[in-house]
Amino acid sequence: MSRAGRFEIWAAATMIPLVVFVAACAGDGTGLDEFGNPLAADRLELAPTLSSIQQNVFTPICTQCHTGAAAPLGLALDSGASRADLVNVASVEHPELARVSPGDPEASYLVWKVEGRGGITGSRMPLSLPPLSEDQIAAIRVWIEQGAEDN
Amino acid sequence: MRRLVSSIGAAAVASCLLLLGPQELSGRDEPYLSVRTGLKCSQCHVNKTGGGGRNDFGSIYAQTRLSMVQFTFLKRSLNDFLSIGADFRVLASGTARDATDAVPRTSVEIIEQSLQLEARVIRNFLTLYIDQLLGPSGASTREAFALFGNGSLPLEGYVKAGKFFLPYGLRLVDDGEFTRARTGFNYDTPDIGVELGIEPGPLSFFVSFSNGTQGASEDNSGKQIAGSAALIFRRFRFGASASRNDAPDARRDVVGGFGGFNVGRFTFLGELDYIFDSFEEREGVNQFAGFLEGDFLVIRGLNIKTTYGFLDPNRDIGENARVRWRFGVEVFPTQFVQASVLYTLLEDIPQATTDIDRWSIELHVYF
Numbered sequence: 001m002s003r004a005g006r007f008e009i010w011a012a013a014t015m016i017p018l019v020v021f022v023a024a025c026a027g028d029g030t031g032l033d034e035f036g037n038p039l040a041a042d043r044l045e046l047a048p049t050l051s052s053i054q055q056n057v058f059t060p061i062c063t064q065c066h067t068g069a070a071a072p073l074g075l076a077l078d079s080g081a082s083r084a085d086l087v088n089v090a091s092v093e094h095p096e097l098a099r100v101s102p103g104d105p106e107a108s109y110l111v112w113k114v115e116g117r118g119g120i121t122g123s124r125m126p127l128s129l130p131p132l133s134e135d136q137i138a139a140i141r142v143w144i145e146q147g148a149e150d151n
Numbered sequence: 152m153r154r155l156v157s158s159i160g161a162a163a164v165a166s167c168l169l170l171l172g173p174q175e176l177s178g179r180d181e182p183y184l185s186v187r188t189g190l191k192c193s194q195c196h197v198n199k200t201g202g203g204g205r206n207d208f209g210s211i212y213a214q215t216r217l218s219m220v221q222f223t224f225l226k227r228s229l230n231d232f233l234s235i236g237a238d239f240r241v242l243a244s245g246t247a248r249d250a251t252d253a254v255p256r257t258s259v260e261i262i263e264q265s266l267q268l269e270a271r272v273i274r275n276f277l278t279l280y281i282d283q284l285l286g287p288s289g290a291s292t293r294e295a296f297a298l299f300g301n302g303s304l305p306l307e308g309y310v311k312a313g314k315f316f317l318p319y320g321l322r323l324v325d326d327g328e329f330t331r332a333r334t335g336f337n338y339d340t341p342d343i344g345v346e347l348g349i350e351p352g353p354l355s356f357f358v359s360f361s362n363g364t365q366g367a368s369e370d371n372s373g374k375q376i377a378g379s380a381a382l383i384f385r386r387f388r389f390g391a392s393a394s395r396n397d398a399p400d401a402r403r404d405v406v407g408g409f410g411g412f413n414v415g416r417f418t419f420l421g422e423l424d425y426i427f428d429s430f431e432e433r434e435g436v437n438q439f440a441g442f443l444e445g446d447f448l449v450i451r452g453l454n455i456k457t458t459y460g461f462l463d464p465n466r467d468i469g470e471n472a473r474v475r476w477r478f479g480v481e482v483f484p485t486q487f488v489q490a491s492v493l494y495t496l497l498e499d500i501p502q503a504t505t506d507i508d509r510w511s512i513e514l515h516v517y518f
Binding site for chain 1: 246249256258260261262284291326327332333335337338339340363364365373375396397398401402403405428429430436461464465468469470471472473474497498499500501502503504507509
Protein backbone atom coordinates (compact mmCIF):
# COMPACT_ATOMS: atom_id res chain seq x y z
CA MET A 1 0.00 0.00 0.00
CA SER A 2 1.28 3.45 -0.89
CA ARG A 3 2.18 6.05 1.71
CA ALA A 4 -0.78 8.19 0.58
CA GLY A 5 -3.13 5.24 0.96
CA ARG A 6 -1.91 4.54 4.49
CA PHE A 7 -2.33 8.22 5.33
CA GLU A 8 -5.94 8.16 4.12
CA ILE A 9 -6.72 5.13 6.26
CA TRP A 10 -5.05 6.80 9.22
CA ALA A 11 -7.11 9.97 8.65
CA ALA A 12 -10.37 8.03 8.47
CA ALA A 13 -9.50 5.91 11.50
CA THR A 14 -8.75 9.08 13.47
CA MET A 15 -11.49 11.40 12.30
CA ILE A 16 -14.51 9.08 12.35
CA PRO A 17 -14.18 8.09 16.04
CA LEU A 18 -13.33 11.71 16.85
CA VAL A 19 -16.51 12.99 15.20
CA VAL A 20 -18.62 10.32 16.92
CA PHE A 21 -17.03 11.27 20.24
CA VAL A 22 -17.50 15.01 19.75
CA ALA A 23 -21.02 14.73 18.33
CA ALA A 24 -23.52 15.51 21.06
CA CYS A 25 -26.98 13.99 21.23
CA ALA A 26 -30.42 15.58 21.43
CA GLY A 27 -31.75 16.70 24.81
CA ASP A 28 -33.97 14.43 26.89
CA GLY A 29 -36.70 17.08 27.10
CA THR A 30 -37.15 17.01 30.87
CA GLY A 31 -39.59 19.72 31.99
CA LEU A 32 -40.21 20.96 28.45
CA ASP A 33 -43.17 21.01 26.10
CA GLU A 34 -43.07 19.49 22.62
CA PHE A 35 -41.37 22.62 21.26
CA GLY A 36 -38.53 22.55 23.77
CA ASN A 37 -39.87 25.40 25.92
CA PRO A 38 -40.49 25.17 29.68
CA LEU A 39 -43.93 23.77 30.44
CA ALA A 40 -46.48 26.55 30.92
CA ALA A 41 -49.61 26.09 33.03
CA ASP A 42 -51.70 28.61 31.12
CA ARG A 43 -51.15 27.32 27.60
CA LEU A 44 -54.06 27.69 25.20
CA GLU A 45 -55.45 24.85 23.10
CA LEU A 46 -54.89 25.20 19.36
CA ALA A 47 -57.75 27.30 17.98
CA PRO A 48 -58.27 29.74 15.07
CA THR A 49 -57.43 32.82 17.13
CA LEU A 50 -54.29 34.94 16.99
CA SER A 51 -53.46 34.33 20.65
CA SER A 52 -53.72 30.57 20.25
CA ILE A 53 -51.78 30.52 16.96
CA GLN A 54 -49.19 32.79 18.51
CA GLN A 55 -48.75 30.48 21.47
CA ASN A 56 -48.88 27.21 19.56
CA VAL A 57 -47.21 28.08 16.24
CA PHE A 58 -45.61 31.49 15.85
CA THR A 59 -43.76 31.69 19.17
CA PRO A 60 -42.55 28.11 19.58
CA ILE A 61 -41.82 27.37 15.92
CA CYS A 62 -41.60 30.46 13.70
CA THR A 63 -39.67 32.72 16.08
CA GLN A 64 -36.82 30.23 16.07
CA CYS A 65 -35.80 32.35 13.05
CA HIS A 66 -38.39 35.11 12.54
CA THR A 67 -37.44 37.18 15.54
CA GLY A 68 -35.65 40.35 16.49
CA ALA A 69 -33.31 42.47 14.45
CA ALA A 70 -32.48 39.84 11.87
CA ALA A 71 -36.00 38.56 11.22
CA PRO A 72 -35.82 37.08 7.69
CA LEU A 73 -37.43 39.30 5.05
CA GLY A 74 -38.37 41.77 7.76
CA LEU A 75 -41.03 39.45 9.16
CA ALA A 76 -40.92 39.23 12.96
CA LEU A 77 -43.43 36.79 14.41
CA ASP A 78 -42.82 37.64 18.04
CA SER A 79 -45.82 38.07 20.30
CA GLY A 80 -47.10 41.61 19.93
CA ALA A 81 -45.40 42.13 16.57
CA SER A 82 -46.72 39.34 14.41
CA ARG A 83 -50.07 40.79 13.37
CA ALA A 84 -48.57 44.13 12.36
CA ASP A 85 -46.01 42.34 10.17
CA LEU A 86 -48.57 40.00 8.61
CA VAL A 87 -51.97 41.55 7.99
CA ASN A 88 -52.23 43.53 4.74
CA VAL A 89 -48.42 43.66 4.45
CA ALA A 90 -47.12 42.86 0.97
CA SER A 91 -44.96 39.76 0.76
CA VAL A 92 -41.33 40.44 -0.17
CA GLU A 93 -41.10 37.36 -2.36
CA HIS A 94 -44.44 37.99 -4.10
CA PRO A 95 -45.38 41.64 -3.65
CA GLU A 96 -48.66 41.10 -5.48
CA LEU A 97 -49.79 39.00 -2.50
CA ALA A 98 -50.28 40.11 1.08
CA ARG A 99 -48.72 37.96 3.76
CA VAL A 100 -52.20 37.75 5.25
CA SER A 101 -55.20 38.97 3.33
CA PRO A 102 -58.10 39.07 5.83
CA GLY A 103 -60.96 36.85 4.74
CA ASP A 104 -59.00 35.21 1.94
CA PRO A 105 -56.54 32.45 2.90
CA GLU A 106 -56.05 31.54 -0.77
CA ALA A 107 -54.60 35.00 -1.40
CA SER A 108 -52.45 34.95 1.74
CA TYR A 109 -48.79 34.20 1.08
CA LEU A 110 -48.35 32.93 4.65
CA VAL A 111 -50.66 30.03 3.78
CA TRP A 112 -48.73 29.38 0.55
CA LYS A 113 -45.44 29.22 2.45
CA VAL A 114 -46.56 26.89 5.23
CA GLU A 115 -48.39 24.64 2.75
CA GLY A 116 -45.32 24.57 0.51
CA ARG A 117 -47.25 25.37 -2.66
CA GLY A 118 -45.60 25.22 -6.05
CA GLY A 119 -45.95 28.96 -6.41
CA ILE A 120 -43.71 30.00 -3.56
CA THR A 121 -40.26 31.50 -3.86
CA GLY A 122 -37.60 30.09 -1.56
CA SER A 123 -38.12 27.27 0.86
CA ARG A 124 -41.25 25.91 2.47
CA MET A 125 -41.64 27.13 6.01
CA PRO A 126 -40.67 26.37 8.72
CA LEU A 127 -37.12 26.21 7.39
CA SER A 128 -35.06 23.25 8.62
CA LEU A 129 -38.06 21.87 10.47
CA PRO A 130 -40.78 19.45 9.38
CA PRO A 131 -43.92 21.07 7.93
CA LEU A 132 -46.64 22.35 10.24
CA SER A 133 -49.32 19.81 11.06
CA GLU A 134 -52.64 19.84 9.21
CA ASP A 135 -54.34 21.10 12.38
CA GLN A 136 -51.90 24.00 12.71
CA ILE A 137 -52.34 25.02 9.07
CA ALA A 138 -56.13 24.67 9.38
CA ALA A 139 -56.13 26.99 12.41
CA ILE A 140 -54.20 29.63 10.45
CA ARG A 141 -56.53 29.31 7.46
CA VAL A 142 -59.67 29.67 9.58
CA TRP A 143 -58.19 32.63 11.50
CA ILE A 144 -57.56 34.39 8.18
CA GLU A 145 -60.96 33.39 6.83
CA GLN A 146 -62.58 34.96 9.88
CA GLY A 147 -60.85 38.27 9.24
CA ALA A 148 -57.43 37.78 10.87
CA GLU A 149 -58.62 39.64 13.93
CA ASP A 150 -56.48 40.53 16.94
CA ASN A 151 -58.26 37.98 19.10
CA MET B 152 -9.58 33.43 -34.96
CA ARG B 153 -11.05 34.81 -31.76
CA ARG B 154 -12.86 31.53 -31.16
CA LEU B 155 -9.63 29.64 -31.70
CA VAL B 156 -7.81 31.83 -29.20
CA SER B 157 -10.64 31.38 -26.68
CA SER B 158 -10.56 27.62 -27.13
CA ILE B 159 -6.81 27.52 -26.65
CA GLY B 160 -7.23 29.67 -23.54
CA ALA B 161 -9.91 27.38 -22.17
CA ALA B 162 -7.74 24.36 -22.84
CA ALA B 163 -4.82 26.05 -21.09
CA VAL B 164 -6.89 26.81 -18.00
CA ALA B 165 -8.22 23.26 -18.00
CA SER B 166 -4.67 21.98 -18.22
CA CYS B 167 -3.70 24.11 -15.25
CA LEU B 168 -6.61 22.60 -13.34
CA LEU B 169 -5.35 19.12 -14.10
CA LEU B 170 -2.06 20.04 -12.50
CA LEU B 171 -3.58 21.45 -9.35
CA GLY B 172 -3.96 18.25 -7.43
CA PRO B 173 -2.89 14.64 -7.58
CA GLN B 174 -6.32 13.15 -6.96
CA GLU B 175 -9.55 13.26 -8.92
CA LEU B 176 -11.95 16.04 -8.04
CA SER B 177 -15.67 15.84 -7.64
CA GLY B 178 -18.46 17.87 -6.11
CA ARG B 179 -20.67 20.86 -6.72
CA ASP B 180 -20.63 24.49 -5.79
CA GLU B 181 -20.34 23.66 -2.11
CA PRO B 182 -17.67 24.46 0.47
CA TYR B 183 -16.39 20.88 0.61
CA LEU B 184 -15.38 21.17 -3.01
CA SER B 185 -13.43 24.31 -2.22
CA VAL B 186 -11.70 22.55 0.69
CA ARG B 187 -10.97 19.50 -1.44
CA THR B 188 -9.31 21.53 -4.16
CA GLY B 189 -7.69 24.11 -1.93
CA LEU B 190 -9.23 26.89 -3.99
CA LYS B 191 -10.94 30.06 -2.83
CA CYS B 192 -14.67 30.54 -3.52
CA SER B 193 -13.82 33.41 -5.86
CA GLN B 194 -11.84 31.03 -8.05
CA CYS B 195 -15.04 29.49 -9.42
CA HIS B 196 -17.86 31.97 -8.68
CA VAL B 197 -18.65 35.44 -9.95
CA ASN B 198 -19.72 36.33 -6.43
CA LYS B 199 -16.37 36.46 -4.63
CA THR B 200 -17.83 35.02 -1.43
CA GLY B 201 -19.22 31.99 -3.24
CA GLY B 202 -22.55 30.59 -4.36
CA GLY B 203 -24.56 31.34 -7.46
CA GLY B 204 -23.22 31.60 -10.98
CA ARG B 205 -19.86 30.20 -11.98
CA ASN B 206 -17.18 32.23 -13.71
CA ASP B 207 -15.14 31.01 -16.69
CA PHE B 208 -12.78 29.03 -14.48
CA GLY B 209 -15.68 27.51 -12.55
CA SER B 210 -17.45 26.55 -15.75
CA ILE B 211 -14.37 24.85 -17.14
CA TYR B 212 -13.78 23.07 -13.87
CA ALA B 213 -17.41 21.91 -13.70
CA GLN B 214 -17.24 20.55 -17.22
CA THR B 215 -13.82 18.94 -17.16
CA ARG B 216 -13.30 17.70 -13.61
CA LEU B 217 -16.65 16.90 -12.01
CA SER B 218 -18.36 14.21 -14.01
CA MET B 219 -17.80 10.56 -14.85
CA VAL B 220 -18.39 11.20 -18.55
CA GLN B 221 -17.74 14.37 -20.49
CA PHE B 222 -19.31 15.36 -23.78
CA THR B 223 -18.68 18.41 -25.93
CA PHE B 224 -17.29 21.36 -24.01
CA LEU B 225 -19.58 24.40 -23.99
CA LYS B 226 -18.45 27.95 -23.35
CA ARG B 227 -20.56 30.02 -20.99
CA SER B 228 -19.31 33.21 -22.65
CA LEU B 229 -21.56 34.32 -25.47
CA ASN B 230 -18.96 36.91 -26.43
CA ASP B 231 -16.28 39.08 -24.79
CA PHE B 232 -19.01 41.05 -23.05
CA LEU B 233 -21.64 38.58 -21.85
CA SER B 234 -21.72 35.19 -20.11
CA ILE B 235 -24.65 33.09 -18.97
CA GLY B 236 -25.30 30.37 -16.45
CA ALA B 237 -28.28 28.41 -15.16
CA ASP B 238 -29.43 26.09 -12.39
CA PHE B 239 -32.45 23.78 -12.40
CA ARG B 240 -33.34 21.55 -9.48
CA VAL B 241 -36.10 18.97 -9.02
CA LEU B 242 -36.58 17.41 -5.61
CA ALA B 243 -38.51 14.29 -4.63
CA SER B 244 -38.80 13.83 -0.89
CA GLY B 245 -40.87 12.10 1.72
CA THR B 246 -41.16 11.29 5.39
CA ALA B 247 -39.36 8.12 6.43
CA ARG B 248 -40.18 8.30 10.14
CA ASP B 249 -42.70 10.51 11.89
CA ALA B 250 -42.94 10.83 15.68
CA THR B 251 -46.67 11.53 15.37
CA ASP B 252 -47.27 8.42 13.22
CA ALA B 253 -48.93 10.61 10.60
CA VAL B 254 -49.57 9.29 7.10
CA PRO B 255 -46.26 9.37 5.18
CA ARG B 256 -46.03 12.47 3.01
CA THR B 257 -44.24 12.55 -0.31
CA SER B 258 -43.76 15.28 -2.86
CA VAL B 259 -42.05 16.00 -6.14
CA GLU B 260 -41.32 19.64 -6.78
CA ILE B 261 -39.25 22.03 -8.81
CA ILE B 262 -37.24 23.93 -6.25
CA GLU B 263 -35.09 26.15 -8.44
CA GLN B 264 -35.06 27.59 -11.94
CA SER B 265 -32.50 30.32 -12.12
CA LEU B 266 -30.59 32.15 -14.79
CA GLN B 267 -27.37 34.08 -14.24
CA LEU B 268 -26.05 36.86 -16.44
CA GLU B 269 -22.57 38.35 -16.17
CA ALA B 270 -21.80 41.46 -18.19
CA ARG B 271 -18.15 42.51 -18.25
CA VAL B 272 -18.75 46.19 -18.86
CA ILE B 273 -15.10 47.19 -18.37
CA ARG B 274 -12.82 44.17 -18.54
CA ASN B 275 -11.21 43.35 -15.18
CA PHE B 276 -12.73 46.42 -13.58
CA LEU B 277 -16.52 46.60 -13.79
CA THR B 278 -18.88 43.64 -13.94
CA LEU B 279 -22.64 43.59 -13.69
CA TYR B 280 -24.09 40.36 -12.37
CA ILE B 281 -27.68 39.17 -12.00
CA ASP B 282 -28.86 35.87 -10.52
CA GLN B 283 -32.53 35.76 -11.35
CA LEU B 284 -34.92 33.14 -10.00
CA LEU B 285 -37.38 32.37 -12.77
CA GLY B 286 -39.44 29.96 -10.79
CA PRO B 287 -40.95 27.69 -9.69
CA SER B 288 -43.43 30.58 -9.53
CA GLY B 289 -42.88 34.21 -10.30
CA ALA B 290 -39.50 35.70 -10.99
CA SER B 291 -37.46 37.31 -8.26
CA THR B 292 -33.93 38.61 -8.03
CA ARG B 293 -31.67 36.60 -5.78
CA GLU B 294 -28.51 38.59 -6.44
CA ALA B 295 -27.93 41.71 -8.51
CA PHE B 296 -24.77 43.72 -8.06
CA ALA B 297 -22.06 45.78 -9.66
CA LEU B 298 -18.56 44.48 -9.02
CA PHE B 299 -15.79 47.07 -9.15
CA GLY B 300 -12.18 46.04 -9.28
CA ASN B 301 -12.72 42.34 -9.69
CA GLY B 302 -9.27 41.68 -8.27
CA SER B 303 -7.58 44.55 -10.10
CA LEU B 304 -7.55 46.85 -7.07
CA PRO B 305 -4.63 46.69 -4.59
CA LEU B 306 -4.45 43.49 -2.51
CA GLU B 307 -6.65 41.71 -5.06
CA GLY B 308 -9.43 43.96 -3.83
CA TYR B 309 -12.92 44.66 -5.04
CA VAL B 310 -16.04 46.62 -4.15
CA LYS B 311 -19.50 45.18 -4.62
CA ALA B 312 -22.76 47.13 -4.46
CA GLY B 313 -26.31 45.85 -4.80
CA LYS B 314 -28.17 42.80 -3.56
CA PHE B 315 -26.03 39.83 -2.55
CA PHE B 316 -25.46 37.05 -0.03
CA LEU B 317 -23.73 38.46 3.00
CA PRO B 318 -20.27 37.11 3.84
CA TYR B 319 -20.54 34.73 6.75
CA GLY B 320 -19.31 31.19 7.43
CA LEU B 321 -19.47 28.25 5.06
CA ARG B 322 -21.95 28.87 2.24
CA LEU B 323 -23.64 25.46 2.36
CA VAL B 324 -26.18 24.64 -0.33
CA ASP B 325 -28.38 23.06 2.35
CA ASP B 326 -30.28 26.00 3.84
CA GLY B 327 -31.87 23.65 6.34
CA GLU B 328 -28.59 23.12 8.17
CA PHE B 329 -28.75 24.74 11.64
CA THR B 330 -25.71 26.92 11.04
CA ARG B 331 -27.42 28.42 8.00
CA ALA B 332 -31.05 28.56 9.13
CA ARG B 333 -30.34 29.91 12.62
CA THR B 334 -27.67 32.45 11.78
CA GLY B 335 -29.90 33.78 9.00
CA PHE B 336 -27.16 33.63 6.37
CA ASN B 337 -28.65 31.43 3.65
CA TYR B 338 -29.90 31.46 0.07
CA ASP B 339 -33.29 32.82 1.15
CA THR B 340 -31.86 35.97 2.70
CA PRO B 341 -29.69 38.08 0.41
CA ASP B 342 -29.48 41.69 1.54
CA ILE B 343 -28.94 45.06 -0.10
CA GLY B 344 -25.74 46.96 0.63
CA VAL B 345 -22.05 47.34 -0.12
CA GLU B 346 -19.25 44.83 0.32
CA LEU B 347 -15.49 45.32 0.34
CA GLY B 348 -13.04 42.49 -0.07
CA ILE B 349 -9.35 41.73 -0.40
CA GLU B 350 -7.77 38.41 -1.29
CA PRO B 351 -3.97 38.68 -1.21
CA GLY B 352 -2.13 35.35 -1.05
CA PRO B 353 -3.89 32.84 1.19
CA LEU B 354 -6.09 35.49 2.82
CA SER B 355 -9.73 36.13 2.01
CA PHE B 356 -11.28 39.03 3.89
CA PHE B 357 -14.78 40.37 3.25
CA VAL B 358 -16.87 42.95 5.06
CA SER B 359 -20.35 44.15 4.15
CA PHE B 360 -22.64 46.98 5.22
CA SER B 361 -26.29 46.34 4.46
CA ASN B 362 -29.86 47.19 5.40
CA GLY B 363 -30.13 44.21 7.70
CA THR B 364 -33.61 43.39 6.50
CA GLN B 365 -32.64 40.27 4.56
CA GLY B 366 -34.00 41.59 1.31
CA ALA B 367 -37.09 43.34 2.66
CA SER B 368 -37.52 47.05 2.15
CA GLU B 369 -35.65 49.21 4.66
CA ASP B 370 -37.87 50.55 7.39
CA ASN B 371 -35.49 51.72 10.08
CA SER B 372 -32.14 53.35 10.66
CA GLY B 373 -30.48 50.19 11.90
CA LYS B 374 -27.91 48.56 9.66
CA GLN B 375 -26.07 45.27 9.52
CA ILE B 376 -22.33 44.77 9.35
CA ALA B 377 -21.05 41.30 8.55
CA GLY B 378 -17.56 40.07 7.86
CA SER B 379 -15.53 36.98 7.28
CA ALA B 380 -11.78 36.32 7.24
CA ALA B 381 -10.08 33.08 6.27
CA LEU B 382 -6.64 31.72 5.53
CA ILE B 383 -6.80 29.21 2.71
CA PHE B 384 -4.05 26.72 1.92
CA ARG B 385 -3.86 23.72 -0.36
CA ARG B 386 -4.71 21.14 2.30
CA PHE B 387 -6.48 23.13 4.99
CA ARG B 388 -8.17 26.39 5.85
CA PHE B 389 -9.58 28.16 8.89
CA GLY B 390 -11.43 31.38 9.45
CA ALA B 391 -13.85 33.40 11.52
CA SER B 392 -17.01 35.40 10.88
CA ALA B 393 -19.00 37.97 12.78
CA SER B 394 -22.11 40.03 12.27
CA ARG B 395 -24.08 42.70 14.11
CA ASN B 396 -27.59 43.69 13.07
CA ASP B 397 -29.14 46.64 14.88
CA ALA B 398 -32.81 47.51 14.82
CA PRO B 399 -34.67 50.05 16.98
CA ASP B 400 -35.93 47.52 19.51
CA ALA B 401 -33.69 44.51 18.98
CA ARG B 402 -30.17 43.49 18.09
CA ARG B 403 -28.61 40.29 16.78
CA ASP B 404 -24.92 39.44 17.14
CA VAL B 405 -23.51 36.33 15.50
CA VAL B 406 -19.93 35.12 15.84
CA GLY B 407 -18.40 31.91 14.62
CA GLY B 408 -15.43 30.01 13.35
CA PHE B 409 -15.05 27.58 10.49
CA GLY B 410 -12.42 25.43 8.88
CA GLY B 411 -11.63 22.32 6.91
CA PHE B 412 -8.90 20.06 5.67
CA ASN B 413 -8.31 17.46 3.00
CA VAL B 414 -6.48 14.16 3.29
CA GLY B 415 -6.35 12.13 0.09
CA ARG B 416 -9.92 11.24 -0.80
CA PHE B 417 -11.29 12.46 2.53
CA THR B 418 -12.49 16.00 3.10
CA PHE B 419 -13.63 17.33 6.47
CA LEU B 420 -15.10 20.72 7.32
CA GLY B 421 -16.98 22.33 10.15
CA GLU B 422 -18.43 25.50 11.65
CA LEU B 423 -19.45 26.72 15.10
CA ASP B 424 -21.73 29.72 15.66
CA TYR B 425 -23.03 31.62 18.65
CA ILE B 426 -26.16 33.70 18.08
CA PHE B 427 -27.12 36.41 20.56
CA ASP B 428 -30.57 38.02 20.22
CA SER B 429 -31.28 40.90 22.56
CA PHE B 430 -34.52 42.83 22.90
CA GLU B 431 -35.48 46.06 24.60
CA GLU B 432 -38.69 44.76 26.14
CA ARG B 433 -37.87 41.19 27.05
CA GLU B 434 -35.08 38.82 27.88
CA GLY B 435 -32.67 37.88 25.13
CA VAL B 436 -32.06 34.45 23.64
CA ASN B 437 -28.66 32.89 23.05
CA GLN B 438 -28.29 30.00 20.62
CA PHE B 439 -25.44 27.72 19.65
CA ALA B 440 -25.19 25.86 16.33
CA GLY B 441 -22.51 23.48 15.11
CA PHE B 442 -21.82 21.68 11.86
CA LEU B 443 -19.44 18.93 10.78
CA GLU B 444 -19.15 17.33 7.36
CA GLY B 445 -17.14 14.43 6.01
CA ASP B 446 -16.86 13.57 2.31
CA PHE B 447 -15.24 10.61 0.63
CA LEU B 448 -14.44 10.66 -3.07
CA VAL B 449 -15.06 7.08 -4.24
CA ILE B 450 -14.24 7.67 -7.89
CA ARG B 451 -14.45 10.73 -10.07
CA GLY B 452 -18.08 11.83 -10.09
CA LEU B 453 -19.14 9.83 -7.03
CA ASN B 454 -19.04 11.34 -3.54
CA ILE B 455 -20.24 9.93 -0.22
CA LYS B 456 -21.38 12.60 2.20
CA THR B 457 -22.16 12.66 5.90
CA THR B 458 -23.09 15.79 7.83
CA TYR B 459 -23.83 16.39 11.47
CA GLY B 460 -25.64 19.44 12.83
CA PHE B 461 -26.16 20.42 16.45
CA LEU B 462 -28.44 23.11 17.78
CA ASP B 463 -29.03 24.45 21.26
CA PRO B 464 -31.96 26.79 20.51
CA ASN B 465 -31.80 28.47 23.91
CA ARG B 466 -28.72 28.29 26.10
CA ASP B 467 -30.80 29.15 29.17
CA ILE B 468 -32.99 26.05 28.80
CA GLY B 469 -31.51 22.63 29.46
CA GLU B 470 -32.13 19.38 27.59
CA ASN B 471 -33.63 21.08 24.53
CA ALA B 472 -30.81 20.37 22.05
CA ARG B 473 -31.55 19.11 18.57
CA VAL B 474 -29.35 17.04 16.27
CA ARG B 475 -29.53 16.61 12.50
CA TRP B 476 -27.66 13.98 10.51
CA ARG B 477 -27.56 13.74 6.72
CA PHE B 478 -25.92 10.98 4.76
CA GLY B 479 -26.02 9.73 1.23
CA VAL B 480 -24.32 9.87 -2.16
CA GLU B 481 -23.88 12.50 -4.85
CA VAL B 482 -23.29 11.47 -8.43
CA PHE B 483 -22.16 13.46 -11.46
CA PRO B 484 -22.87 11.08 -14.35
CA THR B 485 -22.14 13.65 -17.06
CA GLN B 486 -21.18 17.28 -17.21
CA PHE B 487 -24.05 19.63 -16.23
CA VAL B 488 -25.87 16.88 -14.29
CA GLN B 489 -25.75 16.11 -10.59
CA ALA B 490 -28.00 13.74 -8.66
CA SER B 491 -28.08 13.03 -4.97
CA VAL B 492 -29.83 10.59 -2.67
CA LEU B 493 -29.80 11.75 0.93
CA TYR B 494 -31.40 10.68 4.19
CA THR B 495 -32.00 13.36 6.83
CA LEU B 496 -32.29 12.12 10.38
CA LEU B 497 -33.59 14.62 12.91
CA GLU B 498 -33.13 13.84 16.58
CA ASP B 499 -35.34 16.02 18.75
CA ILE B 500 -36.50 15.84 22.34
CA PRO B 501 -38.75 12.80 22.87
CA GLN B 502 -42.01 14.74 23.11
CA ALA B 503 -41.39 16.81 19.98
CA THR B 504 -43.93 16.54 17.19
CA THR B 505 -41.30 17.79 14.77
CA ASP B 506 -39.17 14.67 15.16
CA ILE B 507 -39.33 13.49 11.55
CA ASP B 508 -36.83 11.80 9.24
CA ARG B 509 -36.92 12.49 5.52
CA TRP B 510 -35.43 10.97 2.40
CA SER B 511 -34.73 13.07 -0.67
CA ILE B 512 -33.67 12.55 -4.25
CA GLU B 513 -32.49 15.65 -6.07
CA LEU B 514 -31.68 16.24 -9.71
CA HIS B 515 -29.60 19.31 -10.40
CA VAL B 516 -28.91 20.47 -13.95
CA TYR B 517 -26.48 23.35 -14.15
CA PHE B 518 -24.51 25.31 -16.67
